[in-house]
Amino acid sequence: MIDTTDPTAIELALTFCQGKAILNSINLEDGEEKFERVVPIAHEFGAAVVVGCIDEDKLQAQAFTRERKLAIAQRSYKLLTEKYGLGPEDIIFDPLVFPCATGDENYIGGAVETMEGIRLIKQALPDVRTILGISNVSFGCRRGRGKS
Amino acid sequence: MNSIFLYYCTKAGLDLAIVNTEKLERFASIPAQERELAENLLFSHPPKDVPADHSNAGLLRDVPADWREQSKQQRAAVNQHYLAAIAEHFRTTKKKEKARAADVPLDERLANYIIEGTRDV
Numbered sequence: 001m002i003d004t005t006d007p008t009a010i011e012l013a014l015t016f017c018q019g020k021a022i023l024n025s026i027n028l029e030d031g032e033e034k035f036e037r038v039v040p041i042a043h044e045f046g047a048a049v050v051v052g053c054i055d056e057d058k059l060q061a062q063a064f065t066r067e068r069k070l071a072i073a074q075r076s077y078k079l080l081t082e083k084y085g086l087g088p089e090d091i092i093f094d095p096l097v098f099p100c101a102t103g104d105e106n107y108i109g110g111a112v113e114t115m116e117g118i119r120l121i122k123q124a125l126p127d128v129r130t131i132l133g134i135s136n137v138s139f140g141c142r143r144g145r146g147k148s
Numbered sequence: 149m150n151s152i153f154l155y156y157c158t159k160a161g162l163d164l165a166i167v168n169t170e171k172l173e174r175f176a177s178i179p180a181q182e183r184e185l186a187e188n189l190l191f192s193h194p195p196k197d198v199p200a201d202h203s204n205a206g207l208l209r210d211v212p213a214d215w216r217e218q219s220k221q222q223r224a225a226v227n228q229h230y231l232a233a234i235a236e237h238f239r240t241t242k243k244k245e246k247a248r249a250a251d252v253p254l255d256e257r258l259a260n261y262i263i264e265g266t267r268d269v
Contacts, residue, residue: 092164100190101149103231108223109191109215111153115160122161131164132157137190138149 002047007037024048025094028076029061035076039084048090050131051076053117062096064110069117070096070124077125095121096144097132104142111137131139151175152186185237189214189230192223204229 001022002013009030014021023042026034026049042049053072063069073093080086095117100109114137118130154165155175175183187193194211202208207225212218218226248256260266 097153100227101231101234104216104226105220105224105227108227109192111156112192112215116154118157118162119160129163130161131166132162133166134150134154135168137153137165141149 001050005034005038005084007041010038011041011045014041014047017045017047020079021045021047022092023047023049025052027052027054028056028072029054031056032079035084039086042090042098046090048079048129049086050092050094051080052094053096059146062106063117064096064098064107064113066113066116066120069113070120072123073128075120078135088125089129090104091125092129092131093121093125094131096132097134098137099139149186149190151178152183153190156190182237185230185234189227189234192218192226192230195226195229199228 001024002010002017003024004010004013005023005026010023023038026038028035039049041047051073053064053069054061055072055075073095075089076090076093080091081088088147095114097114098107099114100107100111118132121128121130150167150175152175154162154167157165178186188195192215194213195208196205198205199209204225207222208229211222211226215226218221250259252260
């Protein structure tokens with residue numbers, strides 16, 4: 001997995017990667033800019049791309065509700081497959097995980113929304129993959145037994 | 149909490165996950181009571197058996213099952229209720245003592261090595 005969106009670094013890294021590479025990650029936070037810079041290189045090298053469910057929304061760019069996760073995934077999917085010619089099997093959506101043990105009221109329900117977001121994305125776009133950084137859900141828990 | 153969240157995400161169709169495999173508890177080896185504690189928090193389940201003298205008893209009764217149908221006050225009260233339950237559980241539960249390998253019969257020891265993995269040589 002190549003963890004940068006710097007096109008020069010990506011291109012260089014891909015020339016050293018054997019087998020299937022994954023680029024981490026792009027999203028629509030600044031509009032299509034990242035897509036334009038990164039996706040053509042991914043396409044050229046046959047790499048897969050992680051796409052976060054994030055868009056230009058000023059109030060909450062990171063999608064929290066299942067509906068917004070799905071809507072952003074569908075919009076990204078349409079762009080990536082139709083405009084950039086990426087295969088659905090090379091798209092990996094990250095529906096995002098929010099901490100649920102910090103007591104922050106804004107994040108209550110986040111775990112359920114992530115699960116249901118996955119379900120909706122896989123139903124609507126069965127050929128794509130999904131990925132999550134799991135440990136964010138327990139962010140704020142004291143480190144200790146049973147909490148990992 | 150991570151294991152239980154991962155379990156339900158996988159059931160919903162998750163393909164890939166970034167986890168610390170060394171620290172991740174296997175779902176099947178988590179005691180039922182601890183699993184329920186985490187599930188209650190993750191799903192904002194309606195609390196059961198709330199004592200009448202609970203400081204938030206009013207908010208914790210007749211809570212809708214779907215967190216989206218809960219009022220803002222209910223959501224916060226339910227969340228706090230389960231966070232407190234988890235903190236209480238881990239404060240009062242002693243760390244499981246791992247039996248020393250040498251004290252366990254050989255066939256059991258071998259089974260443990262296979263299931264748990266081992267660094268012993």
